[in-house]
Amino acid sequence: MISVEAARARILAGLVPVAAESVALSAAHGRVLAAPVLARLSAPPANVSAMDGYAVRAAEARAGADLRVTGEAPAGRPFTGVVGPGEAVRIFTGSVVPPGADAVLIQENATAAGGRVRVNEAVAAGRYIRRAGQDFQAGEEVLAAGRRLSVRDIGLAAAAGYPWLSVRRRPRLAILCTGDEIALPGEPLPPGGIANANGAMLAAFIAARGGEPLLLPAIPDEAAAVAQAVEAARGADMLVITGGASVGAHDVVQEGLGRRGFSLAFWKIAMRPGKPLIFGRAGEMPVLGLPGNPVSAYVCARLFLEGALAALSGSPPAPPRVETAILGAALKANDEREDYLRAGLAWDGQGWVATPLPLQDSAMLRGLAGAGALIRRAPRAAAAAPGDRVEILRLDER
Amino acid sequence: MISVEAARARILAGLVPVAAESVALSAAHGRVLAAPVLARLSAPPANVSAMDGYAVRAAEARAGADLRVTGEAPAGRPFTGVVGPGEAVRIFTGSVVPPGADAVLIQENATAAGGRVRVNEAVAAGRYIRRAGQDFQAGEEVLAAGRRLSVRDIGLAAAAGYPWLSVRRRPRLAILCTGDEIALPGEPLPPGGIANANGAMLAAFIAARGGEPLLLPAIPDEAAAVAQAVEAARGADMLVITGGASVGAHDVVQEGLGRRGFSLAFWKIAMRPGKPLIFGRAGEMPVLGLPGNPVSAYVCARLFLEGALAALSGSPPAPPRVETAILGAALKANDEREDYLRAGLAWDGQGWVATPLPLQDSAMLRGLAGAGALIRRAPRAAAAAPGDRVEILRLDER
Numbered sequence: 001m002i003s004v005e006a007a008r009a010r011i012l013a014g015l016v017p018v019a020a021e022s023v024a025l026s027a028a029h030g031r032v033l034a035a036p037v038l039a040r041l042s043a044p045p046a047n048v049s050a051m052d053g054y055a056v057r058a059a060e061a062r063a064g065a066d067l068r069v070t071g072e073a074p075a076g077r078p079f080t081g082v083v084g085p086g087e088a089v090r091i092f093t094g095s096v097v098p099p100g101a102d103a104v105l106i107q108e109n110a111t112a113a114g115g116r117v118r119v120n121e122a123v124a125a126g127r128y129i130r131r132a133g134q135d136f137q138a139g140e141e142v143l144a145a146g147r148r149l150s151v152r153d154i155g156l157a158a159a160a161g162y163p164w165l166s167v168r169r170r171p172r173l174a175i176l177c178t179g180d181e182i183a184l185p186g187e188p189l190p191p192g193g194i195a196n197a198n199g200a201m202l203a204a205f206i207a208a209r210g211g212e213p214l215l216l217p218a219i220p221d222e223a224a225a226v227a228q229a230v231e232a233a234r235g236a237d238m239l240v241i242t243g244g245a246s247v248g249a250h251d252v253v254q255e256g257l258g259r260r261g262f263s264l265a266f267w268k269i270a271m272r273p274g275k276p277l278i279f280g281r282a283g284e285m286p287v288l289g290l291p292g293n294p295v296s297a298y299v300c301a302r303l304f305l306e307g308a309l310a311a312l313s314g315s316p317p318a319p320p321r322v323e324t325a326i327l328g329a330a331l332k333a334n335d336e337r338e339d340y341l342r343a344g345l346a347w348d349g350q351g352w353v354a355t356p357l358p359l360q361d362s363a364m365l366r367g368l369a370g371a372g373a374l375i376r377r378a379p380r381a382a383a384a385a386p387g388d389r390v391e392i393l394r395l396d397e398r
Numbered sequence: 399m400i401s402v403e404a405a406r407a408r409i410l411a412g413l414v415p416v417a418a419e420s421v422a423l424s425a426a427h428g429r430v431l432a433a434p435v436l437a438r439l440s441a442p443p444a445n446v447s448a449m450d451g452y453a454v455r456a457a458e459a460r461a462g463a464d465l466r467v468t469g470e471a472p473a474g475r476p477f478t479g480v481v482g483p484g485e486a487v488r489i490f491t492g493s494v495v496p497p498g499a500d501a502v503l504i505q506e507n508a509t510a511a512g513g514r515v516r517v518n519e520a521v522a523a524g525r526y527i528r529r530a531g532q533d534f535q536a537g538e539e540v541l542a543a544g545r546r547l548s549v550r551d552i553g554l555a556a557a558a559g560y561p562w563l564s565v566r567r568r569p570r571l572a573i574l575c576t577g578d579e580i581a582l583p584g585e586p587l588p589p590g591g592i593a594n595a596n597g598a599m600l601a602a603f604i605a606a607r608g609g610e611p612l613l614l615p616a617i618p619d620e621a622a623a624v625a626q627a628v629e630a631a632r633g634a635d636m637l638v639i640t641g642g643a644s645v646g647a648h649d650v651v652q653e654g655l656g657r658r659g660f661s662l663a664f665w666k667i668a669m670r671p672g673k674p675l676i677f678g679r680a681g682e683m684p685v686l687g688l689p690g691n692p693v694s695a696y697v698c699a700r701l702f703l704e705g706a707l708a709a710l711s712g713s714p715p716a717p718p719r720v721e722t723a724i725l726g727a728a729l730k731a732n733d734e735r736e737d738y739l740r741a742g743l744a745w746d747g748q749g750w751v752a753t754p755l756p757l758q759d760s761a762m763l764r765g766l767a768g769a770g771a772l773i774r775r776a777p778r779a780a781a782a783a784p785g786d787r788v789e790i791l792r793l794d795e796r
Contacts, residue, residue: 025583025598026598026601026602026613028602029602029605029606030606030795040584041587041593043592043761043763043764044592044761045587045590045591045592046590048590050759050761073590074578074619075577075578075579075590075619076577076578076579076580076588076589076590076591076618076619077578077589077590078589078590093690093691094577094579094592094690094761095590096589096590130759130761134757134759134762135759135761135762135763135764135765136764142764142767143767148795150767150793150794150795150796151599151602151603151606151696151795151796152599152696152763152766152767152769152793153767154598154599154602155595155596155598155599155602155692155696155763155766155767156595156763156764156766156767157583157598158583158593158594158595158597158598158599159583159592159593159595159692159763160583160593161583161584161593162583162584163582163583163584163585164584179473179474179492180472180473180474180475181473181474181492182474184561185423185555185556185557185558185559185560185561186438186559186560186561186562187561189439189443190474191474191475191476191494192443192444192446192471192473192474192475192476192493192494193443193474194441194442194443194492194557195439195556195557195558195559196556197553197554197556197557198553199556200423200424200552200553200555200556201549201550201552201553201556203424204424204426204427204549204552205549207427208427208428208549215424220474221472221473221474292491292492293491293492294553294557298549298550298553323745324748324749347721350722350787351722351749359532361448361528361532361533363441363442363448363492363528363533364532364533365441365533365550365553365554365557366441366533366534366540366554367533368550368553368554369540369541369548369550369551369553369554371550389748395548395550396548397428397546397548397549398548398549
C-alpha cells in the first residue's frame with residue numbers, strides 16, 4: 001500500500017497537457033488559458049472621471065470660486081477643447097478628463113446656474129480622476145497561462161480587448177463501468193443487480209471540471225470485454241474504469257488491461273474509502289481504475305481524478321484544498337489508512353462544525369449526497385473529541 | 399436609499415419559478431429539481447456483502463469452525479440455494495447474501511482449502527452485511543424539489559433508478575449593456591471608449607448559475623434605443639441592463655424604460671460599490687438595472703442577480719453565504735452605506751485572513767479578478783484593526 005500523496009504524485013508525474021484551441025470569450029468560462037493574456041489596451045485608456053461633476057483646474061477650484069462652463073463631455077464623447085483658466089467642463093462617470101483639467105469637482109459640491117458653476121468645496125489635484133492605465137497598462141500580463149477562467153476573469157479579458165482566448169481543449173475522458181451486477185439507471189435490474197451510479201456521476205464530475213466525458217457502455221466482469229473497451233477508448237486522454245480492481249477472484253480488470261499491454265504503476269492505496277486503485281498506461285493512454293462503490297469512487301475522484309483533469313488541462317494540479325473545522329462528535333483513533341469520513345457541515349456563527357455521519361458505509365450515496373465535507377484523518381491519528389480541530393475537504397455542487 | 403436586504407427582498411418577492419422540463423440524467427448537473435426524486439428501488443435492493451469472504455451462519459462461525467463451501471455468489475449472480483448448517487458460500491463485495499446466512503466471514507479471517515473454509519475469527523450476526531434499503535427504501539424521497547443537483551446528487555438519482563429528471567428549464571435572461579463609450583471586446587474603441595466587460599461577464603455569470611443568457615447588442619445612451627431593446631427582450635424571464643442608472647443628465651435608461659410602461663420599484667441602494675440600482679417591471683418582464691462599472695456590476699450581481707436566478711429556477715434564494723475571516727489590515731469606520739471591499743484571502747493554517755486591496759476603485763476589474771473575497775462592512779461599522787473578525791463573501795470561479 002502506498003500513501004495518498006505518493007499515489008497522487010505518481011499519477012500526475014506522467015500527465016501532459018492537451019493541445020490548445022481558440023474559443024470565443026463567451027465560451028471560455030471555466031476553461032484553462034493556454035497562453036497568458038497581455039492587455040491589448042490600457043484601462044482606463046485615458047484619464048477619466050470617477051464621478052459626475054465638472055472637470056476643473058485644481059489650483060483655481062477653491063471654495064467660493066465661480067467658473068465658466070465651456071462645454072460638456074459625456075462618457076464616450078470627449079470634449080475637444082482645453083479647460084482654460086477660469087473654466088470648467090461638465091463631465092460624467094467614465095468621461096475623458098479634457099486637457100487643462102486636473103481634478104473633478106463632484107456635482108454634490110457644486111452649484112450650477114446660467115452657464116457657470118460655483119465651487120462649494122475645494123478640490124485637490126487628481127481628485128476623482130481614474131488615471132490612464134490605473135487598472136492595467138497595454139502589454140501587461142493580466143491573466144497567466146494555466147489559469148482556470150472565472151466569471152471575473154472573463155470580464156477582465158473583455159476589458160483587455162479579447163474577443164477570443166487561447167485555452168486548452170477539453171480533455172476527453174472515457175468512462176468504463178464494470179460489473180455483472182450493474183444496469184443503466186431506469187433499466188430493469190438483473191438478479192442481484194443495482195443501478196449504475198458511477199457512470200452518470202463521473203460524467204458530471206468530469207464535465208464540471210472542464211473535461212469531456214465519453215461514457216462507454218457498461219460491461220460485465222469479463223477480461224475480454226475489458227480488453228475490447230480499452231480499444232474503444234483509444235484516442236481518449238485518459239480512461240477511467242470503475243469496479244473490478246479489488247482482490248476477489250472476479251476482478252478481471254487487470255487481466256483485461258493486461259491483454260492490451262497495460263503497465264501497472266500501483267494498485268493499493270492506504271486510504272479509506274477506496275483502497276483498491278489502479279493506475280498505469282495502456283499503450284500511451286493513462287488508465288485510472290477507481291473502486292466500484294460509488295462513495296469510494298467519488299472520494300477517489302476528488303483525490304486523484306480532479307488533479308489529473310487539472311494536469312491534462314494545463315492547470316497546476318494543486319492538492320485538494322484542506323481547511324480545518326471544529327469536530328462535532330467524538331472519533332476513535334485511526335488505523336494505518338488515511339480516512340475520509342462523510343460529515344455534515346454547519347456554520348455556528350464563528351466557524352464551521354463538521355460532524356461525521358453515524359454510518360460511513362462506502363456504498364451509501366445518500367449520505368454522501370447530503371454531506372457537506374469529508375473529514376480527513378491521517379494514518380494512526382489519535383482519538384479526537386468534540387471541539388477538536390479536524391481537517392476537512394468541502395463538498396460542493398461539483 | 400434602501401438597504402441591501404430590503405432591496406433583495408423586494409426583488410425576490412415578485413419572481414415566479416419558470417416551467418419544468420425533462421432532461422436526461424447526464425444533462426441534469428447544476429439544474430434545479432422541479433419535483434422530488436422518490437427512489438424507484440431500494441439500495442441496496444437486497445442484503446448484500448460489504449466485503450469479499452464467505453456467507454455464513456453466525457451462530458456456527460466460531461473461531462476454529464470448519465465449514466463446507468457449497469457454492470459461490472459473485473456480485474450480480476446470486477447463489478440460488480440456501481446456506482444450511484455447517485455450510486458457507488463464497489461471496490464478494492456487492493453479492494447478495496444467500497438465504498440461511500446472516501453474516502459474512504471476511505477472507506482475511508478465513509483459510510480455504512479443498513472445498514472447505516476454516517473460521518479464524520468468530521463473526522457476529524449481521525457483520526459485513528449491507529442491509530436491504532440501508533441507504534434508501536423504494537418510495538422514499540431522496541432528493542427534494544428545489545434542490546440544485548450536485549455531482550453527488552446525480553449519482554444518487556442514478557442509484558435510485560432515474561434516467562430522466564424533471565428540472566426547471568433554464569431561466570432566459572436578456573442582457574443589455576448601455577453606453578456611448580462601450581465597444582465589443584476586440585473592436586476598435588470609439589474616442590473616449592472602453593471595451594465592454596459587462597456583457598461577457600454577466601453572460602458567464604448567468605450561465606454558471608444555470609441560466610441561459612441572451613446578450614443583446616450594446617446600445618448608445620439614447621432612450622429610444624433602450625425602448626427598442628426592451629421590445630427585443632420580450633419573452634425573456636428577466637432583462638438585465640448595465641449602465642445609465644445613475645443621476646447624470648445622460649442617464650436615459652429610466653426614460654427609455656418609461657416608454658415601455660416601466661413601473662419602478664426602487665433605484666438607489668445604500669451600498670458601495672453600486673448605489674444606482676434599478677428594479678421594476680416592463681409589462682410582465684422583471685427588469686434589473688445594474689451599475690455600469692464592472693466591479694459594481696459584479697458585486698450587485700452577486701447580491702441581487704444570483705438570488706433572482708435562484709428564485710426563477712425554483713430554488714430557495716438564500717442570501718449570499720457570509721462567513722467570517724481574520725482581518726489582515728486596518729479599516730476606517732464605515733459611512734452609512736454597506737460596503738463590499740475587494741480583498742485577498744489566504745489560509746494561515748488555522749483560519750482565513752482577508753486583506754483589503756489598497757485601491758478599491760469600482761472600475762478596476764483586475765483587482766476584482768485577483769481577489770479571493772469581498773469583506774462586508776455594515777453601515778456605520780466602527781474602525782477595525784488587523785486580527786479583528788470581519789464578514790466575508792468568498793469569490794470563486796463563478
